[in-house]
Amino acid sequence: MPTQTETLPLLGQSVSELTDWVQTQGQPSYRGKQLHQWLYQKGARSLSEITVFPKQWRETLAETSIGRSAIHHCSIAPDETRKYLLRLADGLIIETVGIPTKKRLTVCVSSQVGCPMNCDFCATGKGGFTRNLQAHEIVDQVLTVQEDFQRRVSNVVFMGMGEPLLNLEQVVAAVRSLNQDVGIGQRSLTISTVGIPKQIQQLAQHHLQITFAVSLHASNQRLRHQLIPSANHYPLTALLDDCREYVKITGRRVTFEYILLAGVNDLPENAQQLAQHLKGFQSHVNLIPYNPINEADYQRPSKQNIQQFSEILQNHNIATSVRYSRGLEANAACGQLRASQAVNSKQ
Structure with a gap:
């Protein structure tokens, strides 16, 4: 036995x-x-x-498993962001990113090996989906980055490979372990999703004090379906209704992530549509200029268009910020994660 x-x-x-x-x-x-x-x-x-x-x-106890992974490869960007390829016990590879600043060390963790969502602008989904990660495999990513930087991790974002709400049980278990065992406050933890029917309310029922982020990326259903194929089964209006219910249950605002794609979803009319959807919503919008990948032809908007989009939202009293991703040169920025190696390696 x-x-x-x-x-x-x-x-x-x-x-x-x-x-x-x-x-x-x-x-x-x-x-x-x-x-x-x-x-x-x-x-x-x-x-x-x-x-x-x-x-x-x-x-x-020599054969007893603690549950740690091995660093297969590490790429370092000029801004000191580090992207790790971690080899799991079964030989599969996942990606984790350590993002340092003077005051913080943030870890971007994966929740799945690959991703089944197939978002058109994201490198991770191009490689398909293999399996969900277990809670210990998520916690291990944070400990690995902490050990490599020789600094305490202050923040964790579930924005790496995978869709966290498709692995909700293990993600919640990892959140509780990161909070209670590793000692990271829940309000320093962020779970990001493109939206899975019924799962947002399931997450809300756990009454976590985490930051909840929804990857919206579109101002109307037609455009959202173009960018996120799964949106065909989860209309934008239904997604926003579930987000309002999340706010009602938890008392916590929702952050909306919006990747700006030049000539696709960055037009003034898109900003106006988005503003109407979020009017009166307890929310915050993070605008993310697109990070290029080889598998897609999208372009990053001009600074003028980014500023114009932001100003339209702010003129409608919607809290808005622009987030320029770190680790771009090491393919470690938002939307760039894939199980591949890069230059400037550390092993």
């Missing part, structure tokens, strides 16, 4: 769960707190590293 350690990696488990586990191994309960500290604060990659454990016991 397989043991618990063979079926469930230790990473992602709470201090009480780890305490239960050490007791099943015939160890005193205080070893649970020691194990928790070494997993989440000291970043242990194997039980053999935990020197406070008896040597004989460590030797018997």
Whole structure:
């Protein structure tokens, strides 16, 4: 019969769960707190590293999985953003991005291997979908970046590979572990989605204090379907109604992500349409100038068009900001993630 350690990696488990586990191994309960500290604060990659454990016991646990990945490749952009290709236990590769500033270290995590949404402007969806990530595989991404930068991670955004709401159970479990075990405040965690029917309300029922971001990218249903094929099954009006219900249930505003594509969705009429949709909405709009990929012919708008779009929204009293992505040169910016290597590598 397989043991618990063979079926469930230790990473992602709470201090009480780890305490239960050490007791099943015939160890005193205080070893649970020691194990928790070494997993989440000291970043242990194997039980053999935990020197406070008896040597004989460590030797018997040599095959026990903690649940850590290996860095397959790391690319560093001129702005010091780092894109990691991480090799999982089954050999699959995912991407994670570490984004440093003087005051913050943000990690952009993946929630799936690949992505099934197939957004027309995004590199990740071009490679298809393989599987959902487990909670420990998400938490591991944050610990890996923290270890490599030798800095505490302050913020985590679920904006990497995959659609988080298609893996809601494991994403919520990862959020709770990042909050309770790693020590990152929920309000410093962001879950981003293109919108999945019924799943927004499911997320709301967890009453998390996270930032909830919806990738809108269009001001009308025709345009949204063109850019996001799945939108055919989730009309823009229904999506916005669910977002209003999310605000009602949680008391938290919704952030709308809007990638600006030159001549496609950046026209003044698009801004006017978007303003009408969001009138009276407890929301914030993040305008993101398009980041180019080889698989699509879209172009980034001019600064003049970006400014004009922003001003129209602001004139309608809609909170708006422009977010220029980091890591562009390392293909680590928004919409560029794919399991490929880049130059300026660190291994």
